[in-house]
Amino acid sequence: MDYLCNMAFFKTARPYIIAGPCGAETEEQILEVAAALASMNVQLMRAGVWKPRTRPGSFEGYGEQALQWMQAARKQYGIPMATEVAETEHVELALKYGIDVLWLGARTTVNPFQVQRIADALRGTGIPVMVKNPVNPDVALWEGAIERLEKVGITEVAALHRGFSGYTPAHGYRNQPNWPVPIELKRRRPQLPVFCDPSHITGNRDRIAEVAQKAMDMHFDGLMIETHPQPEKALSDAAQQITPGILKIILEALVVRGEHTHDMSGLEQLEHLRQLMDTLDAEIVDLIARRMELSSKIGDVKRMCHMTVYQPARWREIVDTRSTRGITQGLTAEFVTELYEKIHHESIRIQLGMLDA
Ligand code: PEP
Ligand code: MN
Numbered sequence: 001m002d003y004l005c006n007m008a009f010f011k012t013a014r015p016y017i018i019a020g021p022c023g024a025e026t027e028e029q030i031l032e033v034a035a036a037l038a039s040m041n042v043q044l045m046r047a048g049v050w051k052p053r054t055r056p057g058s059f060e061g062y063g064e065q066a067l068q069w070m071q072a073a074r075k076q077y078g079i080p081m082a083t084e085v086a087e088t089e090h091v092e093l094a095l096k097y098g099i100d101v102l103w104l105g106a107r108t109t110v111n112p113f114q115v116q117r118i119a120d121a122l123r124g125t126g127i128p129v130m131v132k133n134p135v136n137p138d139v140a141l142w143e144g145a146i147e148r149l150e151k152v153g154i155t156e157v158a159a160l161h162r163g164f165s166g167y168t169p170a171h172g173y174r175n176q177p178n179w180p181v182p183i184e185l186k187r188r189r190p191q192l193p194v195f196c197d198p199s200h201i202t203g204n205r206d207r208i209a210e211v212a213q214k215a216m217d218m219h220f221d222g223l224m225i226e227t228h229p230q231p232e233k234a235l236s237d238a239a240q241q242i243t244p245g246i247l248k249i250i251l252e253a254l255v256v257r258g259e260h261t262h263d264m265s266g267l268e269q270l271e272h273l274r275q276l277m278d279t280l281d282a283e284i285v286d287l288i289a290r291r292m293e294l295s296s297k298i299g300d301v302k303r304m305c306h307m308t309v310y311q312p313a314r315w316r317e318i319v320d321t322r323s324t325r326g327i328t329q330g331l332t333a334e335f336v337t338e339l340y341e342k343i344h345h346e347s348i349r350i351q352l353g354m355l356d357a
Contacts, residue, residue, distance in 0.1 A: 009128045009156040010193040016222030020046035022237040024066035034073035036244035046082045052107045059235035067097035088121040103130035109145045110134035119148040128156035137164045137181045158193040163201035174203025199226035199240045209250045299351035309351040
């Protein structure tokens with residue numbers, strides 16, 4: 001393929017759809033998926049042949065042998081192929097077997113030395129490359145990997161959002177989507193195609209449609225969805241893969257809104273504002289907890305000094321000062337009073353409990 005004459009490779013369709021198994025497992029599996037995808041509106045087939053596994057002993061891919069299956073499927077069905085590269089040798093082999101597009105996995109993007117080695121191996125090839133986000137939500141590191149590729153002359157680059165690793169799963173997903181991070185990347189680089197990988201975000205085939213639609217509503221430019229003829233038997237990521245038949249249904253049901261603009265869309269803004277609100281709410285809860293701690297210290301003093309827990313004069317002072325401050329901030333006196341009734345009530349409950357202790 002003459003990549004250099006193929007400007008805007010990733011913009012030939014919107015959404016640009018990439019599908020295929022997590023890992024290439026057999027030649028039959030690759031041929032079967034390729035046949036199905038070639039008959040659908042799918043632009044690129046994916047299959048991992050070197051799988052970055054968290055623990056040793058899991059299925060690590062069939063390497064060069066699997067590249068031969070992909071080459072055969074490409075020849076038979078004409079669908080372009082993509083695979084993940086994590087070493088310079090992977091680059092050489094992928095090019096040798098005519099792979100059309102490469103991607104860097106999250107565990108590679110996180111390491112600038114490795115990204116640079118791969119970029120150096122790609123110099124002069126012009127092959128299109130997709131860059132998954134690093135495992136941690138660091139937009140500069142993600143953009144840095146893209147820059148390293150651009151600096152060696154790779155002009156066709158797309159970013160691939162696969163969510164971020166966290167200690168606890170967020171919203172029941174495998175990876176935390178942390179949408180403001182890809183949105184920030186898009187804000188910094190309005191021309192960069194940014195795709196979403198709902199399979200790795202959700203880790204759950206039942207939620208792929210929901211996240212795919214969300215990505216569309218946030219003006220992502222494409223989707224990568226793991227697709228396997230028999231998902232439950234997959235050697236890796238079995239819980240998140242879907243059949244080509246289900247993929248077809250999901251793609252047909254997708255509502256694709258207008259073209260991306262350089263302005264943040266309403267939904268992007270909403271997501272951004274909600275993120276800010278989540279942060280503020282976390283601060284509010286923490287502050288209330290600190291206030292309750294102070295309250296119990298006050299309770300100690302009252303107990304030692306044989307004072308009543310409820311002190312009407314102090315309560316009146318609290319309501320007056322807090323309402324006055326609220327009014328200057330555009331809140332109503334009634335709202336602030338009601339809020340403090342709740343808080344004060346809880347303080348009293350804590351201090352009364354201490355008297356019994
Ligand atoms: C994959 O695409 O199968 C994969 C290993 O993804 P990630 O790098 O996002 O974990
Ligand atoms: Mn996978």
